[in-house]
Amino acid sequence: MKTTNRDNQDFESLDMDTESFRKIGHDVIDMIAEYFETIRERKVVPQSNSREVENVFKEDLPQTGQSPESILKEWSDKVIPNASHLGSPRYFAFVNGSGTMMSVFAAALAVAVNMNSGGWKAGPAAAEIERRTISWIAELIGYPSDCGGLFLGGGAVANFTALLTALKNTADYNITEEGLQSEHRKGKHTLYMSDHEGHVSILRSVDVINLGRSSIRRVPSNDDFTMNTNELVRMIDEDLASDNIPFCVVAQVGSINVGVADDLETIAKICSERNIWFHADGACGAVGAMLPELDHLYKGLDRADSVTLDPHKWLYIPYECGCLLVKDPGKLKKTFSITASYLQGTLPTDYKGLDYFDYGPQMSRGFNAAKVWMSLKHYGKEGYQKLLRQNILCAKHLHELVIRSEDFTAMHDPELFIYSFRFIPKELTQKTDEPKVKAALDRMNQRITDEIVSSGFAFIMTTKIRGEVVIRLSICSHRTTLKDIEQVFEKLRQIGDLVYAQERDIIFS
Numbered sequence: 001m002k003t004t005n006r007d008n009q010d011f012e013s014l015d016m017d018t019e020s021f022r023k024i025g026h027d028v029i030d031m032i033a034e035y036f037e038t039i040r041e042r043k044v045v046p047q048s049n050s051r052e053v054e055n056v057f058k059e060d061l062p063q064t065g066q067s068p069e070s071i072l073k074e075w076s077d078k079v080i081p082n083a084s085h086l087g088s089p090r091y092f093a094f095v096n097g098s099g100t101m102m103s104v105f106a107a108a109l110a111v112a113v114n115m116n117s118g119g120w121k122a123g124p125a126a127a128e129i130e131r132r133t134i135s136w137i138a139e140l141i142g143y144p145s146d147c148g149g150l151f152l153g154g155g156a157v158a159n160f161t162a163l164l165t166a167l168k169n170t171a172d173y174n175i176t177e178e179g180l181q182s183e184h185r186k187g188k189h190t191l192y193m194s195d196h197e198g199h200v201s202i203l204r205s206v207d208v209i210n211l212g213r214s215s216i217r218r219v220p221s222n223d224d225f226t227m228n229t230n231e232l233v234r235m236i237d238e239d240l241a242s243d244n245i246p247f248c249v250v251a252q253v254g255s256i257n258v259g260v261a262d263d264l265e266t267i268a269k270i271c272s273e274r275n276i277w278f279h280a281d282g283a284c285g286a287v288g289a290m291l292p293e294l295d296h297l298y299k300g301l302d303r304a305d306s307v308t309l310d311p312h313k314w315l316y317i318p319y320e321c322g323c324l325l326v327k328d329p330g331k332l333k334k335t336f337s338i339t340a341s342y343l344q345g346t347l348p349t350d351y352k353g354l355d356y357f358d359y360g361p362q363m364s365r366g367f368n369a370a371k372v373w374m375s376l377k378h379y380g381k382e383g384y385q386k387l388l389r390q391n392i393l394c395a396k397h398l399h400e401l402v403i404r405s406e407d408f409t410a411m412h413d414p415e416l417f418i419y420s421f422r423f424i425p426k427e428l429t430q431k432t433d434e435p436k437v438k439a440a441l442d443r444m445n446q447r448i449t450d451e452i453v454s455s456g457f458a459f460i461m462t463t464k465i466r467g468e469v470v471i472r473l474s475i476c477s478h479r480t481t482l483k484d485i486e487q488v489f490e491k492l493r494q495i496g497d498l499v500y501a502q503e504r505d506i507i508f509s
């Protein structure tokens, strides 16, 4: 659009005219619909190597503009062939949500209106929707729905936000003014998480706060990979008797390798008796609390001072969307509240609600809540319960296939959607302690996963369980079916046979 001012200077927004926008928009929707129509048939990861991907996008800074049509063509020609398809039903790597269709609309509409969710005045509807959606999520998992909370970039940021809140609300000196270096600090702040399943993002969190990684005490685990709470008590008491200041226990709620939940009720009791912050890292699994049949796993979650829960994992929201719930909103505000004359404004308002810049580390923020709000409205609680149950059924079915097979061994009995198991050919089952066999098993498990990824059929990764390489699937795509699981297991079995045929001579030589 062009306007001319009194000096005959042309001013242009460079916006396209709305007729063109409408036409191109229809084309974009066709592209997206075609993408969803073909997602099941696509190779899950691209076949190009990193140098090839780099070369595809090598180009000089554009000096003059190009047409939207040609940019969209580049999307089809360059981006899609070099994308990993998290929305595929056979994408089982990391813990990556598959992306709801309603979120595609939500994201487009939200960026069109472009509210800044950092402050109420810059986005009244966005703030209200975020507040409403946070209370829905709390209600969904049986957490007090008058809690505070906000959407964040992901589980790592949510964990960092929780730990800083824990630290600031448990320190007995003015930590905001004096910082960690305060001369009033009586000892070393320490926190606790399980040695096997505690997530690496807690290390990142203490790095960001600069507490030092030695502030984390790794609590020994039970045989089922949950935290040993007797050991937890022993360690806390040991620290209380010395110069340390126990300030937080981080419990896992759906852990990264095997999807277990720690004993939340016992941890809640231990923390409340000692005035220690109880943080539940439910990035992967907290939303499972919406299933009444899993009540036994989530008892005590409502007593956590804070809960990390990632909509971009098991609520299938596309990236990015993490979330933190904090029981007492005042504690978030105490941690993050900040004032400046340019943030306050002067217009009288009856608004007494949230300015999210007062409740978290970001000031300006996108409107992530829109994706969750619309997806929750689209599926409803019942829809989500159905999808979660499907994923759990897939994990349990895979477990059945594993225990029925002679060449694979279960590492645990899955309760949620994460499942780890190991290729151990039948004739090696009695030899797994032999160093040569141990090394070969690690190599074979890695090769099996590498080969299925290279084939493009599925994206699966390994992890280590008690030091041994195992195959791990995170089944959190709302598109995965039992048939997908059967096909993937059959492929793993076939690759396993081939890999073992090659390794056998080395093992028995």
Ligand SMILES: Cc1ncc(COP(=O)(O)O)c(C=O)c1O
Binding pocket: 094, 095, 153, 154, 155, 156, 157, 159, 199, 201, 254, 255, 256, 281, 282, 283, 284, 310, 322
């Ligand atoms: C238990 C747990 N906490 C935190 C995170 C970090 O989440 P994000 O990758 O969204 O930052 C993860 C990621 O998988 C996780 O499994």
